[in-house]
Amino acid sequence: MTKESSQTALLWIVAAGFFMQALDTTIVNTALPSIAHSLKESPLAMQPVVVAYTLTMAMLTPASGWLADRFGTRRVYFAAILIFVLGSLCCASAHTLGQLIVARVLQGIGGSMLMPIGRLAVLRSVSGEQYVSALALISVAGQVGPIVGPTLGGWFVQAISWHWIFLINVPIGAVGLFAVHRYLPRGIISSAPPFDLAGCALLSLCMIAFSLAVDSPAHTHRAAWAAGLFVLGLASAFAYVPYARRRANPLFKLKLFSEPNFSVGLIGNLVCRIGSSAVPFLLPLLMQLQLGYTPLHSGLMMLPAALAGIVAKRWIAGLVRRFGYDAFLLVNTVIVGASIVAFALISRGTPLVLEIAVLAIFGGANSMQFAAMNSVTLKGLSHEDAGSGNSLFSMVQMLAMGLGVSIGGGLVNLFTAQWGSAALGFRLSFVCVGVITLVSALVFRRLDEAPAAAVPRGRVVSGTGR
Template identity: 80%
Template sequence: MNKDSAQTALLWIVAAGFFMQSLDTTIVNTALPSIANSLHVAPLAMQPIIIAYTLTMAMLTPASGWLADRFGTRRVYFVAILIFVLGSICCASAHTLGQLVIARVLQGVGGSMLLPIGRLAVLRSVSGEQYVSALAFISVAGQLGPIAGPTLGGWFVQDMTWHWIFLINVPIGAVGLYAVRRFLPTHGETQAPPFDFVGCGLLSLCMIAFSLSIEAPFSTHRAAWAAGLFVLAVVSALAYIPYARRRRNPLFKLALFSEPNFSVGLIGNLVCRIGSSAVPFLVPLLLQLQLGYSPLHSGLMMLPAALAGTVAKRWIAPLIRRYGYDTFLLVNTLIVGSSIVAFALITRGTPLAIEIAILAVFGAANSMQFAAMNSVTLKDLSHEDAGSGNSLFSMVQMLAIGLGVSIGGGLVNLFSAQWGSAALGFRFSFACVGVITLVSAWIFRQLDVAPAQPKVRAPATHSAGR
């Protein structure tokens, strides 16, 4: 096989892995009511299967680069696909919610390595002038996942069984495993610096405790338990500071936070993404449980958001060039938050055109929001700090997805019980998570940026443009 053919095969391998992973993050949402019915639990009790997956990815993403350096990219990428496929089989075989959560953790272990290591393999095999084009090719796979996921999930649930939303990964993964062994270049082990297991443990404990502290009041109504978990999260985060100062090569250098836009962007991303992450979880539940849509119909209803998001990506750079990051993020955040609040107005009598319009506006604004937030957070980091900052940014993204699902689902349960109406529960919940997103507009006002040529780039996360 010549060099060009080998590079083409590599790009298809990485794109397939990225598609499999991005598909899995969206295909589940449409199937939640059917899975809940099969496992004999309430649909809103299905939050842990999403939170377990995203938290596992958040915790393990920083280790992916070290694993590739230590054991070789081809070997680790092969193992990542294998673990992801085994996790998918275990998900399809689950008979209880607990079993499904454990299987999703296993999926998350494999998924946390697919994109970062795939990008690393491309970086080591593709020349500099071709690297941007190569990443653009891979990102298309990440965009196809959210477009196909909800509809495919609805079709599987309606015409077959929910198990197929996980079993679809088996044939894709099998082809990927063969292709990795056959075509992926061998990048041998290197003298990787020691991995900061202690630092990773402290930050992982912080994320887990913080997530549980947010979810505890909704699920158990134990204020003391939630407060204790929150204190544990704060203590873990504070303990990392003196530890990182003493360690020669910490997981994340504290100097990252000396770049003001990185700190503001990180906080703004976390707050903004809580509302944006609640929407993909809550909307399919609203459509199926309150409006009576079939799984396939609810999946098709998510297409306007995905397609509008894909189209809107081309508007980002010219808008930022004209208005600057601060003005763009202020206005666009207001649009995103307002569109989330608008979901509270959808009822059985709402015309279909209005529902589609709200979904399309949300999808377009949200896509541009993600790309702009990604860029403004990372653009001023030095070359030395870019990799570390990118990794921390990825962890925050995953944490925000879990928090969005916890808060969104918890609010629906809380308001439904308080007002005795699930319909009101959904309405008030959309209003609340929309307001949370609107708060991030004030955070982005603290950015120290001027109108300039934007370098809109997506971080090495599980989904491009997110």
């Protein structure tokens, strides 16, 4: 096999991994009411199914690069696909909510390595001048997943059964395993420094404690338990600071935060994504439980947001060059937050064209928001710190996704119990998560950037669009 054909095969392999991971992130949301009915659970009690997956990926993503250096890219990528497929089979075989959550954790272990190892394999096999084009090509697979995921999930639930939203990964994974074994270069196994297990444990404890604290209902006797978990999360985060100062090679060096835009971008990302990540979880539930939509109909309704997101991505570089990151993020964050609040106005009598318009505005603005936030957070880091900063940034992204689902679902339960109306519960929840997103506009006002004219062409990099 020639070098060119080998690189082509590599890109297809990594693209398949991106597609599986992106598809699984979105396909589950549409099927949650049907899964809940099958498992005899409340649909609003299903957020742990989503949170378990994203939180597992957040905790294990930092280890992916070390594993690739220690055991070889091909071996680790093969294991990632295999674990992901086995987790998918376990999800399809689950008979209780507890079994499904455990299976999603197994899926998350595999999913945590698919994108980082895929990027690393491409980086090590493709020349520098071709890397941006190669990454743009495989990122298309990450964009296709959110487009087909909700619709495909709705169709599987309606035409066959919810189990197929997980079983679809088996044939894709089988082809991927064969391709990895056949085409992926063995790579070089290097003597990687010892992995910072203690630092990873501290940050993982922080994320788990925060997630469990948010998931604990505030109106029950578990409020004290939630407060204790919140304190534990803060303590573990603060404990990491002196630990990282003493260790020669910590998981994340504290000097990352000396770059002001990285700190502001990280906090802004966390706050903004909490609000926007609640939407893909809440909307299918609203449509199926309150508006009477079928799973397929609710999945199709998510298409305008996904398609608008792809179209809007083309505008981001020009808008940032013209107005600068600070002005763009300030205005665009207001649009994202306002569109989320607008979902509270959707009812059975809302014209279809108005629903589609709100979804398209949210999808387009949210896509540009992610691209701009990704770029402004990482663009100021040195080459030496870029890998570590990107890894921490990925952790925060996944944590925010899990927190968004927990907060969104928790608010619906809280307001429904308080007011005795699920419809009002959804409306108030959309208002709350929209306001959370709007708060991030205040964070982005603290950006310290060069004039807009100094932003180089092509500097805005959206990655996989998340």
